Amino acid sequence: MFRTALVFAVTCSALSFGCGADRNASEDTQEIIDNLVQAGFPADDIMVVDGIVYTGRDGAVSLAASREMLEVDTSAGPDEQYRTTNLVSRTLTTICVNGAAFTGKFSTALNAAITNYNNLGLTFQMRRTSGSTTGCGATITARVSSGTGGSSGFPSGGRPFNTINIGSGLQSATFGTNTVTHVITHELGHCVGMRHSDFFNRSISCGGAATNEGSGGVGAILIPGTPSGATVGGSVMNSCFRTVETGRFTSTDVTALTTLY
Numbered sequence: 001m002f003r004t005a006l007v008f009a010v011t012c013s014a015l016s017f018g019c020g021a022d023r024n025a026s027e028d029t030q031e032i033i034d035n036l037v038q039a040g041f042p043a044d045d046i047m048v049v050d051g052i053v054y055t056g057r058d059g060a061v062s063l064a065a066s067r068e069m070l071e072v073d074t075s076a077g078p079d080e081q082y083r084t085t086n087l088v089s090r091t092l093t094t095i096c097v098n099g100a101a102f103t104g105k106f107s108t109a110l111n112a113a114i115t116n117y118n119n120l121g122l123t124f125q126m127r128r129t130s131g132s133t134t135g136c137g138a139t140i141t142a143r144v145s146s147g148t149g150g151s152s153g154f155p156s157g158g159r160p161f162n163t164i165n166i167g168s169g170l171q172s173a174t175f176g177t178n179t180v181t182h183v184i185t186h187e188l189g190h191c192v193g194m195r196h197s198d199f200f201n202r203s204i205s206c207g208g209a210a211t212n213e214g215s216g217g218v219g220a221i222l223i224p225g226t227p228s229g230a231t232v233g234g235s236v237m238n239s240c241f242r243t244v245e246t247g248r249f250t251s252t253d254v255t256a257l258t259t260l261y
């Protein structure tokens with residue numbers, strides 16, 4: 001009974017990644033949406049693009065993963081940082097980011113986000129391109145999407161996810177360059193295997209009812225050495241962002257990334 005209302009009632013929130021709407025919902029898509037609602041995801045946290053369902057965790061949600069979310073997972077630790085099962089191969093040294101679609105504030109923020117990663121001395125360097133793949137071990141393409149958030153996905157086959165979508169709503173003057181840098185850094189974080197730091201209770205950063213994203217079909221593995229304490233503003237990988245974000249990694253983000261890579 002939620003189905004039509006849900007798909008048509010989707011609204012965008014500045015506090016939530018991954019909003020937008022599409023009316024081409026298949027039966028599987030509808031079950032995924034129903035499962036997400038039952039799992040506690042707010043309606044404005046769910047979007048459907050080209051038949052693929054995204055949530056605030058801004059990775060695509062499979063039917064199996066949505067069913068898994070209905071299972072209560074109490075094994076996840078209290079509040080550290082988490083990665084997906086799959087990671088980028090440590091032998092992959094250059095991840096190119098095709099920023100040809102980004103201009104103005106988005107372009108500036110993309111450069112700053114790439115610098116965030118490159119300042120950490122990880123096993124990979126990110127290199128901005130305009131489409132050339134010369135010297136690239138893998139390429140992530142930056143796109144402008146609808147909404148006021150972002151979406152991306154998780155690694156597979158030792159390679160990062162190949163796309164980040166950044167909502168055009170962030171072009172509003174409401175959002176400073178630092179906030180956009182935060183969102184881009186966050187989405188790139190998913191591409192290299194970072195889960196939400198508060199995945200086990202999204203209300204920490206998003207407010208509202210406590211919602212556990214579960215393993216999401218991609219795993220939620222504690223990163224050794226990450227300090228406890230998921231807090232508002234405590235990680236660039238929190239589920240929801242604020243307009244006052246700095247656009248920089250926190251100390252726990254640095255620990256997480258330098259431990260993985």
Ligand SMILES: [Zn+2]
Binds near residue numbers: 057238
């Ligand atoms: Zn996210």
